[in-house]
Amino acid sequence: MDSTAIPSLGARDYKSDLKPVWCPGCGHFAVLSALTRTLAFLALPKHRIAVISGIGCSSRLPAYLDCYGFHGLHGRALPLATGLKAARPDLTVIVTGGDGDGFSIGGNHFLHACRRNLDLTYIVMDNQVYGMTKGQASPTTRPDWRRSRLTPEGTGMQRFKPAAIALAAGAGFIARGFAGDPNGLSHLLAQAIEYPGFAFVQVLSPCQTFRPESREWKTRVHPCAGAPARDPATAAQLMLTDDGMALGLLYAQVLPPFESQPRLEGDDLAAIEAEFAL
Amino acid sequence: MVPPVVALVFSDVAGIASTSVGRTGARDGIRPGASPIPRPSVQTNSELADRPHTRRDPLPIRHERPLALAVTGSGGNGALTAGMILLAAVARAGLYGLLTRSAGPQIRGGESAAMLRFGPEPLACIGDRIDLLLALDWANHLRFSEELPLARTSLVLADPAAGTLPPVIAASGAALHPIALRAAARRYCDGRTNMVAVGVVGAVAGLPLAALLQGAAESLAPKGEAIVTAATACIRAGFAVVHGEATVTAAEASCPPAALARWNISGNEAAGLGALRGGVRFVAAYPITPASDLLEWLAPRLPRLGGLLIQAEDELAAINMVIGSSFGGVPALTATSGPGLSLMSEGLGLAVASETPIVVANVMRGGPSTGIPTKSEQADLDLALYGLHGDAPHLVLAPLDIADCAFTFDWATRLTERLQVPAIVLSDQALGQARAICDPPPAAPALAGRERAVPGAGGYARYAASIDGVSPMAVPGEPGHMYTAEGLEHNARGTPSSMAADHCRQLDKRWHKLVAHNYGPTWADIDGCLDSHPAALLTGAAPGGLCLITWGSSRGAVVEAAERLRRDGWLVRVIALRLLAPLQQAALRAAIAGAGAVLVVELNHRGQLFRYLHAQEVLPTTARVLAHPGPLPLRPAEIIAAVQALEDAPVA
Structure with a gap:
């Protein structure tokens, strides 16, 4: 890293001059601030960071940073980031998105990104609703939530348990933060970015517009009990039985990072072409 | 060639039957002269x-x-x-x-x-x-x-x-x-x-x-x-x-001389080699017949050139992975067949909108749906041309034979890098899983590579208009031109915009860069064309002046049919299209001009190229089509028969 070669930056230096499209009071503002503070704390050079997203309110985040970014397809941020990180392991690659983007349309990629264990940081701003399409139920919405005209009787479906599913899929770093606790969130994000593998951070990020009841989350969140679990069985017990509001690093285990076959420089195409010569 | 020394005669005569092989002289191994003639x-x-x-x-x-x-x-x-x-x-x-x-x-x-x-x-x-x-x-x-x-x-x-x-x-x-x-x-x-x-x-x-x-x-x-x-x-x-x-x-003594200048190569191997020649160093793909062996050939060879291959969880992931790699400055390819190309449509649109160069190999098989996975058909042209939502100009190419897979994939990769656009390359099972003894394929014409951003005043505008429509593309890791690549419609700086003026400007830019490029003479292979029979072609008289138009793997049968027709006194030119989009309308019209009869030949049910060329207004109204679906390949004899039927039909 050439971080010593650049003047130290403040959090504000990581922000672009674009004004977010988010509603007043949206939790995502706090996530953006926590992220820029983390990047400044880690003193990462802006041009060596790429933030990748899909589609949704939270997926607008990359454009609000003064880094490289890619605002791609709904649900496909993880594979795009996978291709980038695999091709350019020198970059710090962060993926941001929401619960619909990551757990519904992109659910398969979530599983396989956990398994693949590339050195990515995946931040999911979970507000338990589709905001950009005006308030439909997401995979983390309660089955009896009846405020959407699309599912007036509720979805009737079990809630998606992001942490437990990440654990089962093989993720080695699983944390839960809260937009109302920006300092705690910054701390988690710094650990996630520094973690040498796939780091998943679920951020409870209230939607004032479509889930006004989520203002009450600040009274319901609580720190997770004890140190982060290091064995999957303990972690599974915790994740499957908690109320989904426990904050902190839930599980941390260093796993073998993704490695393709060793990449060699120096061979040339002529040697490969020679295979075809008679 | 040594003539047969011993003539074996089949006979029902019992005496000869009694000398049949397999029960006599049961000795170990085979030593010349040690055992009776089988x-x-x-x-x-x-x-x-x-x-x-x-x-x-x-x-x-x-x-x-x-x-x-x-x-x-x-x-x-x-x-x-x-x-x-x-x-x-x-x-x-x-x-x-x-x-x-x-x-x-x-x-x-x-x-x-x-x-x-x-x-x-x-x-x-x-x-x-x-x-x-x-x-x-x-x-x-x-x-x-x-x-x-x-x-x-x-x-x-x-x-x-x-x-x-x-x-x-x-x-x-x-x-x-x-x-x-x-x-x-x-x-x-x-x-x-x-x-x-x-x-x-x-x-x-x-x-x-x-x-x-x-x-x-x-x-x-x-x-x-x-x-x-x-x-x-x-x-x-x-x-x-x-x-x-x-x-x-x-x-045993007469070891034949080896033709050392020739290659033994499959179409899928040639496609992989062409991609490597063009600069591809990252591949992500999901296994599918008949494209898998292209990927299996690349997997151990990419690391030897500093690259890598990732087996993706599905085709949706594969196309987004290659977009990510290319955004990072590493030229990238994915390979699939028809069902996978269908899944990649949305990603192709993202590559168009974000102006990210990628190559998508479609090794075609019989369709629709799961279709006939192990057998060939040229039935994905419609999907390749029209399968994207929105106005989404992109490149569509097709290799013309096994060796040409190397040339066309090489060229496609260079074009995508030059034009910052996705290319769909339509190979098929008949090329991909066939092998040839052939002359080594030539390299594609050199092109200026991806235009990189240079430091300048006034900030970096990733999608700024330019004379040729191509705008400099910054690569992550370079200080000074950070930007967010954007799949939403955007302005010159990449900021999302739903304003009509921005939409029109960006649509124009993305179209203009494709049509303004000079593709040179390799947009088609033209056989027996204007140079060889200029006067006769211009007369347009039947039976002279026959023009056969084809694409992709069907070229082989068409060229052979043309050679046989020429031996019978016909004046024939063959236009085999390598670049299908953007169609080189003016050049194609010039190549057809003067023909007395035009026959389009392709391997699909209803003539996808024929209808495309009509829509592009390059065919005379008298043009006819010979199209049949796979998996049976086109045969020279049926092309000749179709030509002879043309002669019987009234020609305007």
Whole structure:
């Protein structure tokens, strides 16, 4: 890293001059601030960071940073980031998105990104609703939530348990933060970015517009009990039985990072072409 | 070529039957001169002997060139391996060859056939008929018999012990010769009937023994010395069945000269090589027939060039992975077939909107839906041209033969980097899973690579308008031009915008950069064109001035049909389109101009290219189409028949 070669930056230096499209009071503002503070704390050079997203309110985040970014397809941020990180392991690659983007349309990629264990940081701003399409139920919405005209009787479906599913899929770093606790969130994000593998951070990020009841989350969140679990069985017990509001690093285990076959420089195409010569 | 020394005569005479091979001289191994000449066992009570067309005269050696032969069997019994060895032998005999295959979807136990055509000139078409067919067994023959057309001049070799002769063989009128393959295999080589077949069919096809043995040694080397040694014994035994043992011994000394300037390559390998030549160093893909072997070829070779391949969880992931790599500055490719291309449509649109160069190889198979995974069709042109939502200009190319896979993928990769656009390259199973002995493919024309951002005043505008529509593309890691690539419509700086003016400007930019580029002469291969017959072409008089238009893998049959028509006095030009989008309308109109009759030839149900060319207003109203769906390939004879039918039709 050439971080010593650049003047130290403040959090504000990581922000672009674009004004977010988010509603007043949206939790995502706090996530953006926590992220820029983390990047400044880690003193990462802006041009060596790429933030990748899909589609949704939270997926607008990359454009609000003064880094490289890619605002791609709904649900496909993880594979795009996978291709980038695999091709350019020198970059710090962060993926941001929401619960619909990551757990519904992109659910398969979530599983396989956990398994693949590339050195990515995946931040999911979970507000338990589709905001950009005006308030439909997401995979983390309660089955009896009846405020959407699309599912007036509720979805009737079990809630998606992001942490437990990440654990089962093989993720080695699983944390839960809260937009109302920006300092705690910054701390988690710094650990996630520094973690040498796939780091998943679920951020409870209230939607004032479509889930006004989520203002009450600040009274319901609580720190997770004890140190982060290091064995999957303990972690599974915790994740499957908690109320989904426990904050902190839930599980941390260093796993073998993704490695393709060793990449060699120096061979040339002529040697490969020679295979075809008679 | 050594003429047969010992003529083997089939007879129902009991005395000869008593000398049949397989029960006499059971000695170890095969030592020249140490064992009696293996002779075909005569089945006195066999069906074969009762067939009226079964010949009793010596096995004729087929010296005509080109010659098409087929080895057929059930999956797992080695027909395809036999084909590989025969192709290598053809190369060692100093000839060109084309090896295609037919296989069912079964992993093992289904039907499989290797079809090899060879001769002194390069071949891009399997021809009209199989001249020489050797069946290892008849178990699944019906499943591909329509792919193996036989004529009365054809010769069928089969072991009477291989099962009941299918009626379709008898009905073809082809001459039938029984060959005691299994007996020879049992005696010499632990029952590897397919290796005995290589010796038999190679001998009947007039190939030198030394070439066959060398072909086997090269093809089987990865399997170890013991396998090569056993195969050598079998091939000698098979050769001796035809030529007699004295020839086997004599031929050992005459090692044919190797044509060292030629290559032995499959279409999928050539496609992978072309991508590497063009600069691809990252591949992400999901396995799918018939594209998987392209990926399997690339997987161990990319790391040797500093690149890598990722097996993605699905095609949605694959296309987004390659977009990510290319955004990071590493040229990238994904390969798939029709069902996968359907899943990649949204990602292709993202590559268009974000102006990220990527190459998508579509090794086409029969469709729609799961269709016919193991067999070829040119039916994805509509999807490749029109499959994206929104106004999404992009490149569509198609390689014209096996070697051209290298050229076209090389060129496609360079074009995508130059133009910051996705390219869909339409190969197909008939190219991808076929092998050729061919001349080494040329490199694609050099192009300026991706235009990189340079530091400047006023900030970086990733999507700024420019004279040629191409705007400099920054690469992450470079200070000074950070930006967010955008799939939403955007302004010049990449900021999302739903304003009409921004939308129009960006649509114009993305269209303009494609049509403003000078693609040079390689947009098509034009055969017998304006330079060769300028005056006659301009008269437009029938039967002169026939113009055949085709694309992709169908070119081989069209070129061969054209050559035969020319020999019959026709004036024919062939336009084989390599660049399908953006269509080079002016150049194509000029190439067609003056033709008295136009026939579009392609392998799909309703003429997708024909309708596209009409929509683009390049065809005269009198143009006709010859289109039929796969999996049967286009044959030169049916193209000639279609041309002759044109002549009978009124021409405006």
